[in-house]
Amino acid sequence: METVTSADGTTIAFDRVGDGTAGSVILIGGAFGYRTFPKMVRLSEALAEGYGLTVINYDRRGRGDSGDTPGVYDVYNEIDDIAALIQAAGGSAALFGLSSGAVLALRAAASGRVPGITKVVAFEPPFVVDRSGHVPPADLDVRLHESIAGGKSDKTVRYYMTKAMGVPWTMVTAMRVTPFWKKLRAVAPSTAHDWAVMRQYVRGERLRAVDWSGVTVPTLVVAGADSAALVKNGAKAIAAALPAAEHRELAKLGHDPKVEILAPAAGEFLTRARH
Incomplete structure (x- = not known):
């Protein structure tokens, strides 16, 4: 390293x-x-x-x-x-x-x-x-930042995957019982950086x-x-x-x-x- x-x-x-x-x-x-x-x-x-x-x-x-x-x-x-x-x-x-x-x-x-x-x-x-599929809420960062600041890693992963990425709830629920979930929790706070990159380009606009x-x-x-x-x-x-x-x-x-x-x-x- x-x-x-x-x-x-x-x-x-x-x-x-x-x-x-x-x-x-x-x-x-x-x-x-x-x-x-x-x-x-x-x-x-x-x-x-x-x-x-x-x-x-x-x-x-x-x-x-x-x-x-x-x-x-x-x-x-x-x-x-x-x-x-x-x-x-x-x-x-x-x-x-x-x-x-x-x-x-x-x-x-x-x-x-x-x-x-x-x-x-x-x-x-x-x-x-376009708006043919999932469009994240424009104010997603408000709840996301609150969850991260509160140390709620599980909630952060669930929220970002479903609301930002559009992953179905059923798939996220299935992930929670796998060993990989622990790795997702470890990097959950970094999702705020991803949203800073993406937020203005996921509005369903050209x-x-x-x-x-x-x-x-x-x-x-x-x-x-x-x-x-x-x-x-x-x-x-x-x-x-x-x-x-x-x-x-x-x-x-x-x-x-x-x-x-x-x-x-x-x-x-x-x-x-x-x-």
Whole structure:
């Protein structure tokens, strides 16, 4: 494990996987994700071993071995975390975000405050661009922050999964009797950071190209053919709004991705020569 210090003094922990010559990529997990999650580890290894990439796999703030800022949930702090990681990677790196981590990657690239971003891979950024499915309540943060401040981890997990992510109650109830629930509880407070990233883009409204004009690097937006229509619609919408994006929908892939399908698509794009 290595660490960097972000602009606000928060310590961010990461693992550096591989030492290839094909460049560096920073993996950015989604809600409830963390760097030692088995799928993140396997994805890191697949990109390093199969494509010669140096992979920075990190704990977003509030998770794992990284620090946090309880009560302060600002997307720009997470963008500054990415800037610090790029410096640790040598000054340039691609970003590979999954789910809400994909939106964070895109927002970092659009912000103009992170030098050194070379490419972006966005796997199923969960933009809600219409009202055909679940639309989170606009004031979700009020109850979410209260639950986190009160130390109510179980309630926080249930509330975020059902109200922010639209996971059915029956599925959340089933999760509670599995060993994985303990891991979800451990990172429950970090959901406030996810909501800071997502809240303005899950209102059931069309994305505006002007908000994403700063994403000038080559970008790959990936969706799974087996994923919900709401997720696939969001992926298509952001790809259309970006200045230099390509969109791919991969067969036999869902929102819980199979590394053996996702890694080749991402690895080929990340190591493709720029023209």
